[in-house]
Amino acid sequence: MLLVLTVLVFALVFEYINGFHDTANSIATVVSTKVLSPRQAVLLAAGFNLIGALAGTAVATTIGQGLVDTGFVRLSTLLAALLAASLWNLLTWWLGLPSSSSHALIGGLCGATLATANLDWSVIHWITRNPATGQAAGLWPKVVLPMVTSPVLGLLVGFVIMGLLLVALRQWRPASVNAVFGRLQLVSASFMGFSHGSNDAQKTMGIITLTLFTATQGGVLNDLPYLLGFLRVDQFAVPIWVKVACALTMAAGTAAGGWRIIQTLGHRMVKLQPIHGFAAETTAAAIIQAASHLGIPLSTTHIISASIMGVGATKRLSAVKWGIVHRMVWAWILTIPLTGLFAFLVVRIFAAMS
Numbered sequence: 001m002l003l004v005l006t007v008l009v010f011a012l013v014f015e016y017i018n019g020f021h022d023t024a025n026s027i028a029t030v031v032s033t034k035v036l037s038p039r040q041a042v043l044l045a046a047g048f049n050l051i052g053a054l055a056g057t058a059v060a061t062t063i064g065q066g067l068v069d070t071g072f073v074r075l076s077t078l079l080a081a082l083l084a085a086s087l088w089n090l091l092t093w094w095l096g097l098p099s100s101s102s103h104a105l106i107g108g109l110c111g112a113t114l115a116t117a118n119l120d121w122s123v124i125h126w127i128t129r130n131p132a133t134g135q136a137a138g139l140w141p142k143v144v145l146p147m148v149t150s151p152v153l154g155l156l157v158g159f160v161i162m163g164l165l166l167v168a169l170r171q172w173r174p175a176s177v178n179a180v181f182g183r184l185q186l187v188s189a190s191f192m193g194f195s196h197g198s199n200d201a202q203k204t205m206g207i208i209t210l211t212l213f214t215a216t217q218g219g220v221l222n223d224l225p226y227l228l229g230f231l232r233v234d235q236f237a238v239p240i241w242v243k244v245a246c247a248l249t250m251a252a253g254t255a256a257g258g259w260r261i262i263q264t265l266g267h268r269m270v271k272l273q274p275i276h277g278f279a280a281e282t283t284a285a286a287i288i289q290a291a292s293h294l295g296i297p298l299s300t301t302h303i304i305s306a307s308i309m310g311v312g313a314t315k316r317l318s319a320v321k322w323g324i325v326h327r328m329v330w331a332w333i334l335t336i337p338l339t340g341l342f343a344f345l346v347v348r349i350f351a352a353m354s
Contacts, residue, residue: 003075004215004231008208010082012249015204017089018101019253029277029308030189035182044186045193046251052197053247057238058295059199063206065236066137066295067106068113069123070210075220076350077116078211081108084343092331099331100299104339105203106143111340115347137295146296147332151306154287158310162279166314169275181274188281192304195288197247200300202238202292204246209238272308280307302332 027041036044064070085104092099110124117123125138169177212233215221221232230241272280284304291298 001220003079004211004220007075007079007082007211010079010086011204011208011211012245014082014086014089014101014105014207015201015246015249016253017086017093018200018204019250027189027193028304029272029280030185032272033182033185033274033277035185035274035277036189041189042251044189045196046247048190048193049197049201049250050244050247052194052199053201053205053243054240055194055198056292057202057205057243059202059292059297060206060209060238061236062137062142062295062297063105063109063203064210064213065206066128066142067125067139068109069117069125070214072113072117072120072123073210073214074116075211075214077112077347078109078207078214080112080115080343080346080350081105082207083346084108084111084339087342088335088339095331099335100147100301102200102203102297102299102301103143103147103332103335105207106139106297107336107339108343109207110139110336111343112347114340115344115351142296143336146291146298147302147336150287150291150298151302151332154283154303154306155310155313157287158280158283158307159313160310161283162276162311162314165275165279178274181278185274185278185281188278188285191285191289192281195285195292196300198292199288199298201243201247201250203297205238205242208242208246209233209236212239272312276308276311280304280311283307283310299332 027036027038027045030036030044031038031041082105085101085108088099088104088108089101113123114121127136127140128138129136212221212231213236216232216234224231230239233239281304284300284307287303287307288298288300
């Protein structure tokens, strides 16, 4: 029972870190364009993240059941995955790099499960089929392929949308454009918060639900007092209290320390105005929302970063500070293998200590 509580605490710690790491991505543009103050943006993001988190559980199910063989998942496996993901998030946050919390958690889960199964690679679901829908699932179609294609899509769609806006509004005065899109950015920022909640907030929900499901199946929670009965999960379904707890924890983390990432995305990578923020947020939110519907645990970081690049490139290619982009891309590439390796080593250390 102590191990269950430890995993739950670390899961919420990860969600808190995710708050000042990933949720900062979703509000970076609306803060950097000065449409909202950081405090106002956090409140907006918190509200719409909560609504989005309550909107579905497809992504949580993918994380909890679709990527690894849950028969080899132990509580120590989940703890190792969370430790690896949290440390990677803290490192990239300290460096101001908007890397993916989603991929950090996925890499940690795969590496830890692989260690638990003694390097039996079949425990990782590379490609599977949903028996109900026939839809392709598993690590390759749900994580690896979208990891490559979604930033490209974000960059191209952001470039096209921004280009169309520039053509349509070429006769407008700059003051009018800023005034109109300052208001419209409130809508796009809300949409971005909702989409972020419907995708990113579900990652930790899946881990917590898998933790409770694993503990229930193992009989750890059989003797719980009546008041703690809500912790038992007999079938893999995300409880409502898990949704609310994750969304609120993420919002608290955003309020605590998201400014480093906001600085990188909203100021250092390219200078943004309200129309650019609107185009980037609308692009990213639409792509994330489509992925959430399909149960794809997309990286909010990758999408909003690529969308900002695409929007910024409409000014001129040199408007984007490609040196920062180069560092970000390397962080994206290394996230899954490094967190997987670290989680693998943590599981082996746990085994040696037991």
